[in-house]
Amino acid sequence: MSIETTFRESLSELDVAVTRTTPGSCADAIADAADGKTIGVPLPEGLTLPPDVIDRPTNGDLETAETGVTPATLGIAETGSVHLESDRAGTELVSLYPQRHVAVLRTEDLVSDVATAIDRLGPDLRAGGSGVIATGPSATADMGSLVVGAHGPGEVHVVLVEAGR
Structure with missing residues (x-):
């Protein structure tokens, strides 16, 4: 089974939607995955945000946005996790505040397991x-029954971009 197939199956088990696209259609895939007021941070070279995405969000935008779009630097197939950098652009904040998180990940940034991810991220x-390594929607059962979206997004969508720049 390929790394991508394993990643997709892991995402499915987490109720995370995934869209596979090309670099040229990335903005359209993001627009389709977004819902309502959308904020984002710059994507890697060759990938663009849709024109209606607020790409320099203020604190007020963080509080009122329904969707946050961020790049993911790495995807872990066995767990369906994505690595999000804590950076000056606000990637971590944009991924946590809105109800929906759209993570944009290149297929070449998929690794098979956590050990490989740590080797790659270590330097x-x-x-x-x-x-942060994020796995699916935020969820907690600290106070009894499971609550989704308590400490982060209640919905996650991965836009998986084919190799090519």
Whole structure:
């Protein structure tokens, strides 16, 4: 089974939607995955946000946005997780505040397992980089029954961009 197939199956188990697209159609795929007022941070070279996405969100935008769009630097197939950098652009905040998070990930940034992810992320983290590995919608059962969206997005959608720049 391919890494991408495993990643898609893991996302399905987490009730995370996934759209596969090309670099040229990335903005359209994001627009289709977004809902309501949408904020975002810059995407990697060759990928663009839809024109109606607020790409320099204010604190007020964070509070009122329904969808946040961020790049993911890595996807972990066995868990369906994505790595999001903590950076000056606000990637982590934009992924956490809105009800829906759209993570944009290139297929070449998929790895098979957590050990491989740590090997790949290690040099940047040891050099002072920071980030979060997010797995599906936010959920907690700390106070009894399961609550989705308690500490982050209640919905996640991954836009998986085919190789090519």
